[in-house]
Amino acid sequence: MIKRIIIIITLIGLSFVLLPLFLNMEDAERLSELSQTYVTEGAEELGTANLVTAVVVSYRGLDTLGEVAVLFAATAGVTLLLGTKKKGGSVTDLLEERRGGSELLNTGAALLFPVLLLFGAYIFVHGHLTPGGGFQGGVVIASAFVLLLFIESDREFSHSVLHSLEALSGAAYVLIGLIGLWFAAGFLDPRFLPSGEIGRLLSAGAIPLIYSLIGIKVGSELIGVVDSLRRRS
Amino acid sequence: MITQLLIILGAALILVGFWGVLTRKHIVKIIISFSILDTGIHLIMVGIGYIKDGSAPIIDQEMPVSRLAGNVVDPIPSALVLTAIVIGVAVTALMLSYAVQLYTFYKTVSIEQIKELKW
Numbered sequence: 001m002i003k004r005i006i007i008i009i010t011l012i013g014l015s016f017v018l019l020p021l022f023l024n025m026e027d028a029e030r031l032s033e034l035s036q037t038y039v040t041e042g043a044e045e046l047g048t049a050n051l052v053t054a055v056v057v058s059y060r061g062l063d064t065l066g067e068v069a070v071l072f073a074a075t076a077g078v079t080l081l082l083g084t085k086k087k088g089g090s091v092t093d094l095l096e097e098r099r100g101g102s103e104l105l106n107t108g109a110a111l112l113f114p115v116l117l118l119f120g121a122y123i124f125v126h127g128h129l130t131p132g133g134g135f136q137g138g139v140v141i142a143s144a145f146v147l148l149l150f151i152e153s154d155r156e157f158s159h160s161v162l163h164s165l166e167a168l169s170g171a172a173y174v175l176i177g178l179i180g181l182w183f184a185a186g187f188l189d190p191r192f193l194p195s196g197e198i199g200r201l202l203s204a205g206a207i208p209l210i211y212s213l214i215g216i217k218v219g220s221e222l223i224g225v226v227d228s229l230r231r232r233s
Numbered sequence: 234m235i236t237q238l239l240i241i242l243g244a245a246l247i248l249v250g251f252w253g254v255l256t257r258k259h260i261v262k263i264i265i266s267f268s269i270l271d272t273g274i275h276l277i278m279v280g281i282g283y284i285k286d287g288s289a290p291i292i293d294q295e296m297p298v299s300r301l302a303g304n305v306v307d308p309i310p311s312a313l314v315l316t317a318i319v320i321g322v323a324v325t326a327l328m329l330s331y332a333v334q335l336y337t338f339y340k341t342v343s344i345e346q347i348k349e350l351k352w
Contacts, residue, residue, distance in 0.1 A: 007255045011248055018244040021277070027236050027285040028307075035307045039290060042308075043298050051290035051305070055312040067316045074323030081330040131291065135319050198292055218319070225326045229333065 047195030048128040048204040056133065057207050061188030065177065068170065068217060075166075075221045082228040101151045109147040116144035124215030128204040134211040138218025145223045149230055157227055162220045169217040176206055176213070239280030246273030260335060260342045264328045271321040275314045282310030 031039060042054040056064055101109070123130075124137030148155060180189035190210060196203030246269055253266025287306035292298060296305070332342070339347050 007252070010255065011252055014251060015244065015248060018240075018247065022237060022240045022244065025236050025240055025281070027234055027283060029285055030303055031284060031305075031307055035309050036302065038308055039301050039305060043292055043301070049292040051292070051301075051308045052311045052315070055308045056315060060309075060312060063316060067319055070320055071323045074327050077327050078330045081327075081334055131289065133315075135315060139322075198298075222322075229326070229329060 046204055047198050048207055049199050050128055053128045053133055057210050058190055071221055075225055078225050078228050106151050109151050113144050116140055124212050125208060127211035128207045134214030135218050137215040141219035142222035146226055162224050165220040166217055169213040173213045176210055236280045236283045240277050243273040243276030258343045258345050260332045260344055268325055275317055278310050278314050282307035
């Protein structure tokens with residue numbers, strides 16, 4: 001009882017913390033000065049049609065590198081926790097034998113798998129033009145592999161391929177950042193390649209390259225996470 | 234108006250998530266509550282970046298470079314939320330793997346029966 005009262009008081013307190021945010025917030029009439037600069041000069045400077053990508057990959061590129069590092073650390077943690085082969089016994093020890101996928105699932109997954117791969121690649125290659133980018137595309141690709149695991153839960157993915165894809169794309173990302181340091185204005189500056197015409201696939205300097213590498217890295221990392229979680233179940 | 238709507242929806246999700254974290258006993262339900270809480274925070278962050286009658290900050294025929302200023306929403310909160318979503322996925326995966334480890338060790342998913350976690 002006393003626990004419940006404490007919880008209710010905590011929630012009421014939290015809603016009072018959030019209340020001023022609600023009361024003092026009107027729809028902004030214009031952008032802040034920094035965003036104004038990003039919006040008006042981003043297209044001209046970098047040649048990206050999608051300005052969110054310009055912020056993610058170039059203006060805040062270091063943040064994105066840190067984010068990729070956090071994702072890598074989390075993947076390493078998951079692998080460390082679950083990677084050891086069935087030491088503490090399997091989760092499904094108590095459950096009965098697993099059924100195979102139904103006909104509908106098997107056919108649907110086989111049909112969707114190549115389409116999802118293609119769609120994921122499309123999303124990260126077009127990250128500088130349309131909504132989307134490396135993270136979203138990587139997740140779509142990982143979901144294609146999750147679908148494969150639904151059909152056949154014992155399927156083994158090649159860990160050496162996954163790990164080398166992940167390591168190579170991560171290293172290439174940092175390398176592109178360093179090339180930017182030498183040939184353009186600074187670390188992760190994509191302007192060492194020609195920026196081209198806005199709206200073309202081959203435009204915006206190295207941004208499509210960086211986002212594709214992020215897509216491959218995120219995709220292989222998430223497949224690794226799902227695979228580690230699956231191997232213990 | 235839309236900012237306020239997004240903030241109130243986000244605040245509701247934050248409260249639901251927090252309530253779930255505080256009251257649920259099933260460890261997977263706690264993790265789901267964390268995801269709901271995350272989503273509420275993302276919604277508030279996106280709401281703060283909204284500009285009146287703003288469109289997505291993407292250049293196309295309808296939105297040439299000359300029209301950009303004043304007609305698009307703030308790209309910075311969108312980029313931050315993109316980051317936050319990915320970090321959220323990473324943290325959820327880590328929490329789930331802890332849950333798997335706890336289950337294999339204690340053979341239970343109820344936090345009430347895991348006495349070492351009591352404070």
